[in-house]
Amino acid sequence: MTKDMTKGAPAGLILGFALPLLAGMLFQQLYNLVDTMIVGRFLGVQALAGVGATGSVNFLVLGFCMGVCAGFSIPVAQCFGAGEEGRMREFEANAIYLAAAFALVITTVTVLLCRQILVAMGTPQDCFDEAYQYISVIFAGIPFMVLYNLTSGFLRSLGDSKTPLVFLIISSVLNVVLDLMLILVFHLGVRGASLATVISQAISGLLCLGWIIWKVPALHISGAQWKVKRKLMTTLCSSGIPMGLQYSITAIGTVVLQVAVNSLGSLAVAAMTAAIKVLNFLACPFDALGSTMATFGAQNAGARRFERLNSGLLSASVMGFVYSAAAFAVACFFGGNLTQLFVSDGGEELVRLAHRYMVVQVAFYPPLTLVNVVRFMIQGMGFSGFAVIAGILEMVARSFAGIFLVPVLGFTGVTLGSPLAWILADVFLIPAYFHCKKNLMGKVHHAKI
Numbered sequence: 001m002t003k004d005m006t007k008g009a010p011a012g013l014i015l016g017f018a019l020p021l022l023a024g025m026l027f028q029q030l031y032n033l034v035d036t037m038i039v040g041r042f043l044g045v046q047a048l049a050g051v052g053a054t055g056s057v058n059f060l061v062l063g064f065c066m067g068v069c070a071g072f073s074i075p076v077a078q079c080f081g082a083g084e085e086g087r088m089r090e091f092e093a094n095a096i097y098l099a100a101a102f103a104l105v106i107t108t109v110t111v112l113l114c115r116q117i118l119v120a121m122g123t124p125q126d127c128f129d130e131a132y133q134y135i136s137v138i139f140a141g142i143p144f145m146v147l148y149n150l151t152s153g154f155l156r157s158l159g160d161s162k163t164p165l166v167f168l169i170i171s172s173v174l175n176v177v178l179d180l181m182l183i184l185v186f187h188l189g190v191r192g193a194s195l196a197t198v199i200s201q202a203i204s205g206l207l208c209l210g211w212i213i214w215k216v217p218a219l220h221i222s223g224a225q226w227k228v229k230r231k232l233m234t235t236l237c238s239s240g241i242p243m244g245l246q247y248s249i250t251a252i253g254t255v256v257l258q259v260a261v262n263s264l265g266s267l268a269v270a271a272m273t274a275a276i277k278v279l280n281f282l283a284c285p286f287d288a289l290g291s292t293m294a295t296f297g298a299q300n301a302g303a304r305r306f307e308r309l310n311s312g313l314l315s316a317s318v319m320g321f322v323y324s325a326a327a328f329a330v331a332c333f334f335g336g337n338l339t340q341l342f343v344s345d346g347g348e349e350l351v352r353l354a355h356r357y358m359v360v361q362v363a364f365y366p367p368l369t370l371v372n373v374v375r376f377m378i379q380g381m382g383f384s385g386f387a388v389i390a391g392i393l394e395m396v397a398r399s400f401a402g403i404f405l406v407p408v409l410g411f412t413g414v415t416l417g418s419p420l421a422w423i424l425a426d427v428f429l430i431p432a433y434f435h436c437k438k439n440l441m442g443k444v445h446h447a448k449i
Contacts, residue, residue, distance in 0.1 A: 003159025005296050006081055006303040011315035014292050017161050018319075022288035024152075024165040027172040029280045037341055038179050039193055040274070043130075045350070047190050049266040050130025052273025053123045056251060056258035058138060061110050063247030065142060066149050068102055070291070071240030071384055073153030074298045075232075078382070080158055081302030085218060089225045092154060094232045098240070103146040110139040121255065122262045124269065133191040141198030147205030151212060154219055156295055167207040175200035242384035246375075249391035250421070253398025257417045260402035268411055271339075271353035278338045278354075279361055282327045283368065289316045290372035297380025306441050313377055313433070320369030324362075331362040357415045364419035371422050374429040383436045390429050394421035 005013050040048040072095035079088035110117075114136045123131050152164035175196050182192030212219050261268050293316055300308045339354040371390070378386050397420040405413030 003161075004081075005159060005299045006305045006308070010296070010308055010312040011319075014289070014296060014312060014316050015319065017159065017295065018285075018288045018292040018316075020161040020165045021156070021291050022285055024161070024168045025284040025287050026281065027165070027168040029284060038183055039190055040270075041341075042183060043189060045270050046127045046266060047130045048273055049124065049270040050127035051134050051190055051193070052269050052276070053121070053127055053131045053258070053262060054118070054135040054138070055273065055276060056254040057117055057121065058135060059254055060248055060251035061106065061139065062142070062145060063251050064244040065102065065106060065146050067244035067247040068240040069099060069146060069149035069153050070294065071243035071379070072099060072150065072236050073157045074239045074294065074380060074382070074384075075235055076154060077157035077295050077298035077380070078302035080218075081299030086225070089219065089221045090227075090229060091232055091236065092219060093221045093226045094229055095150065095154075095236050095240075097228060098233060098236055099146050099150045103143040107139065107142040110142070111136060114139055122259050124262055124266045127266055127269070130190045133189065134194045137191055137194035137198060141194075141201060144198060144202035144205050148201055148208060151205060151208035154212065155208065155216070156291065157298070158216070158218060159295065159299075160216075161292075163211055164204075164208060167204045167211070170207065171200040171204035174203060239379075239382070239384050242388045243379055246384070246387040246391035249388060250394045250398075253395035253402070253417070253421065256395075256399040257402040257406075257414065260406035261414055264406070264411060264414075267350060268353065268414070271350045271411075272357060272414065274339045274350065275335075275354035275357040275361075278335065279358060282330065282362060283365075285323050286320060286365070286368055286372040289320055289369070290376035292316065292376075293373050294376040294380040297377040298382075299380075301381045301440060306437060309377065309381070309437055313373060316373045317369060320373060321366055324365035324369060327365055328359075328362045331358045335359060353411055356411070360415040361418055364422055367419070367422040367426050370426045371429065374433050375425070378429070378433055378436050381436050381440060383432075383439075386429070386432045386436065389432075390425040393424045393428055397421035397424045 003013070003017065005017065039051055072091075075091045076088050076095070079085070079091060115132055118128060118131055118135070148164075152167075155161075155163055178196035178199055179193055182188045182196055186192060188195065261272055293312065296312050297309065300306070300312070335358040336351050336355040339351045339358070375387050375390055378384075398417045401413055401417035401420060405416055407413075409416075
């Protein structure tokens with residue numbers, strides 16, 4: 001079930017690896033989509049706005065956790081590509097220790113400060129209680145989210161993107177059942193939606209862990225491999241923390257933008273929430289390509305197959321550009337209808353705002369393609385610090401939109417935040433990739449001398 005990405009045509013390898021990832025991400029988005037559809041249609045616009053008002057802080061915290069776990073898997077993938085399985089398992093063991101520590105600290109802090117965070121964000125009072133009920137449960141479930149992302153990351157490091165997909169399908173079906181049961185039968189409101197998400201994430205994480213224990217001997221840690229090694233932990237942190245910060249720093253700009261949206265009222269918040277739920281689905285191929293390029297870059301950098309990096313990058317970018325055109329057509333012609341999935345009545349203005357937001361975002365999907373493909377390739381090559389800089393640029397662009405554009409342009413300013421962020425990040429990332437590749441090749445040349 002492992003896949004060596006250092007041999008064979010890059011385009012075929014990338015597509016074959018990305019498709020199961022894409023399916024998995026679509027099912028992962030189904031968690032949030034089902035929550036939002038049921039909340040919006042059965043609990044009303046205020047409840048929908050309450051869930052939406054937590055989106056940016058949710059991304060800020062959970063994005064950091066996901067980024068850290070993804071970063072921890074990079075040294076594992078590099079060792080696999082280099083054929084160093086003993087060292088790979090040592091990295092795996094130390095990654096488990098670090099992930100457990102991060103999960104404990106982050107869960108404790110966010111649960112204790114949840115209410116203060118929502119107040120600081122200016123969450124509208126008419127949806128504040130719903131926002132608190134939803135996000136407090138999501139934060140309490142962080143350890144389960146970390147478990148899934150860490151174990152699935154280990155599997156993908158070995159080239160297996162199919163097994164996590166199977167487990168996500170199972171947990172997604174369970175999520176639908178739990179959503180309906182907890183909201184419609186037990187009347188738990190938005191808290192029921194968040195409980196369904198956490199329980200489903202726990203199931204998918206436990207299934208990945210069980211699969212590794214029973215079916216993946218390459219990841220079985222034994223004896224001295226469990227020893228805590230400071231040097232390995234330093235390497236893991238140098239890879240994981242920058243990737244986590246990349247998500248969080250990017251999310252800071254999203255939080256600033258969310259605060260600006262909150263100032264426009266619950267209708268604007270609900271419209272943006274509905275649009276983002278559709279856009280999260282449309283953007284899944286870019287996330288899949290990004291995760292694929294992290295593994296592709298890590299394995300080929302570990303094997304010193306540097307000549308394959310450019311061709312892999314080009315193949316993934318072309319795939320993203322072709323998809324961007326198709327996504328734009330969907331957003332233009334069907335975006336309004338898709339938005340109506342989230343509202344039952346009285347939502348004409350909401351649908352109009354959401355459709356406008358959606359079309360502007362999708363029009364700039366080509367720059368988003370490069371953000372994901374190039375950034376994750378750089379991370380896989382071992383230069384996670386550059387991703388942090390790109391994240392800072394995205395934060396600056398979104399903050400600019402929230403502070404300066406929204407007060408002048410209103411909801412139109414909101415629609416421009418992410419496109420500006422993607423373009424600014426690309427201006428940095430594209431030359432950064434060639435610098436990183438040159439740096440890697442230089443290190444190998446000096447080592448040979």
